[in-house]
Amino acid sequence: MNKSLVGLNKKELNSLLTSMGVSEKQLNMRTNQLWNWIYVRGAKSISEMTNLSKEFRKELNEQFNLTRPEISKNEISSDGTQKWLIKFPDGSEIETVFIPDGDRGTLCVSSQVGCTLNCTFCHTGTQKLVRNLSSQEIVSQMVIAKDSLSEWNKTKRDITNIVMMGMGEPLYNFENVRDGINVFADDAGLSVSKRRITLSTSGIVPKIEDAGNEIGSMLAISLHATNNDLRNELVPINKKYPIEELLDACKNYPRVKNSKRITFEYVMLKDVNDSEAQARDLIKLISGIPSKINLIPFNPWPGTIYECSDWDQIEKFSDIINRGGYASPIRMPRGRDISAACGQLKSDTKKEKASIKYKKELAKLESERIGRL
Ligand code: SF4
Known part of the structure; x- marks a missing residue:
């Protein structure tokens, strides 16, 4: 079967062209031509590449194509948010979300099929890890979004920002995420x-x-709690890497400074992490780190034990943090009606099968938490 060139990085394109017999002398020129057709013009077939000789196009056509992964489902929310369920040839499915917001449009990209981490407020965490995405699969999410938004060859872009916040833990798929981000960022x-x-x-x-040194993007941390007991429950990886070590790593994040602030994500869970005392603890905790706090009203999903904090409580929490000298925007829920909001992603085909074991574990956590109150 022919291989798709869509989503490949320069090194991969180089090695495919070399294997076709393209000479060393022509290699860079040929790679740059393909790069432009794939990532600037959004070509869908090799025959569109009219600045390549007929002979070369024929050779490419014999081995390659510009096929995208299949879109199993495309949903559009009443607020304009779009979600694509994308299926790869091995049958694995992931979700990618586009959130338009005035002049800005953010593409939320997945890095893994499922997730190992079981953050208890997150729907993806109920889906077992199937595998890491390749860098080609990471990049192809943007190609699919640009196709759907008819964004190729436009001066005004819909996708202005990218967040690696979809399904999966990006730093557990470090090399592929790094290579994918480098393709996104290529001038x-x-x-x-x-x-x-x-x-x-x-x-x-x-x-x-390593992310600071080798990727160099902006960094966001899913913090969600101000002490280890609660964070162990909400983000269980905290048992391995407790808050103190995490914040030290943030302080040492290469090039962290005011112009490259770290974002702390804080999901607002009613009566769990939303008290005024916890807001004050949060300020103390991040003191000295150039940062802002994104407050995320909890987006419910079937089977969750959590509720979203009341709106006036979220505002009080935000005010305290603002008065403490940190920006704390409240992220307005987007795409809730199509389960595209933060923490709601889960491949549709798995949605109906929320594990009974997982629900029991959540119920146990809830009773332990009530016992601590
Ligand atoms: S919040 Fe991120 S790391 Fe945690 S379970 Fe969800 S997808 Fe995985």
């Missing part, structure tokens, strides 16, 4: 500045410094 191709790309991690401490 001669998709050209999204790294200042507009945010990698979100639940706190894989040993990889945070």
